[in-house]
Amino acid sequence: MNVPEGLKYSSDHEWVRVEGDTATVGITDYAQDALGDVVFIDLPSVGTVVETGVSFSEVESTKSVSDIYAPLSGEILAVNDQLADNPELVNSDPYGEGWLCRIAMSSPSEPDSLLDAAAYQALIEG
């Protein structure tokens, strides 16, 4: 499984790319493989306030539906509109074109509590 360096990871299999006070969020390669072919993603509206560990999105695959839990608290700044018609981007490019949303973080130090690539790799191999 691909676990890029330089990203932060949650134990619920989301990745976070931090740029200043903003965090881009998606699901990991491990998560997309476990979900199977994604056919629909319910994303929050811009402006929604999300809270760490609380579901903010549902991902439907041909297999099942899964909640996506916010890896950080904050306000939704943007969502990936491409996913409405092309949810398969989550499978084909989970760390790139398949990103889910951008969050304005309530606490810019919160990513420090997330896993780094090595720790996440250890988690999924565990």
Add this chain to the structure above:
Amino acid sequence: MSEDRRSPLHQAHLDLDAKMVPFGGWEMPLSYPSGTLAEHAACRESAVAFDVSHLGTVRVTGEGAFEALQWAFTNDLNRIRPGRAQYTHLLDESDASVLDDIIVWWITPDRFDVMPNASNTSRVVEALSQGAVVPGIVDVTSDRAVMAVQGPEARSRLGEVAPEAAAVPRFDVAQLSIDGVDVVVAGTGYTGEDGVEIAVPVESARHIWDLVLGTGVVPAGLGARDTLRLEAGLPLHGHELGPGITSLQAGLGWVVRFDKGDFRGREPLMAEAEAGPKRTLRGLVVEGRRPPRAHQVVSLGGRPVGEISSGNFSPVLGQGIALAFLEAGVDDGAAVTIDVRGTDVEAVVSSPPFHKR
């Protein structure tokens, strides 16, 4: 780790990097690395092969075989002949619930290969043993693998390595050989596409599987099998058939031949036929991609009118689809609402199938 039974093709699936899952007491491939949607598309556009060894095979032979099947099941064998296959139901004697849906391969005048869903095999054996003359009944599931080759190019591709097998007409059954291996081939399937199913002795299963895949037929797993059968409007036991669900409610009245004489469950089913079923199986097409799921409630004008039995995304339509039991009187074209975990999703009532070849 797993106590589940393994198919004779288990190693073939591992070699193809299949994702294996437990299913009805068996460990079977969910999908191969290309994924469910690609396998679904391959079946609609070219050809796929499924390992369906998890279906049971009960061999019924000798004196009393014909009579045992006529009494145990709803369909009428007098409508077919040896060398043909028939879809039929096993009913609960007290309330006519469909205990299993079955394909019967009538191979020779006194040999029937009865193919129930794996977990229901014992019920089928029991029902076949209730008559005055009990025929030979042997569960031969462990002796064979079964593969289904399906899709518009199934016959042309299979024909490259097994021309006789590829020529078996729809709902015919034939004993023949492929590359020196004795097999039984039926023109049956569960995808809404043309194709055949092939029963192969365990020791030759891998050889025949590899021969078929060598023609460019794509392996497909249970994920695609489910989205394909749903698009084709075909029932899955445990969803569209099962406890509390009759053949008439499932829209499969054609499987029941009241005029053939007595059969298991005839009386309670006749009572329902006279009163008219209170609910029937209908199709739902969602106004978007969101897949409905089993047990979600369907409402019309704010009033609940039924419940979804199976739902998913239809790759052919690019929309969510479902089968649902709705109360009588809800017409095609009715605009209904599905409660998808608290979100109202709009859908339109239709008559399945959602895809016709």
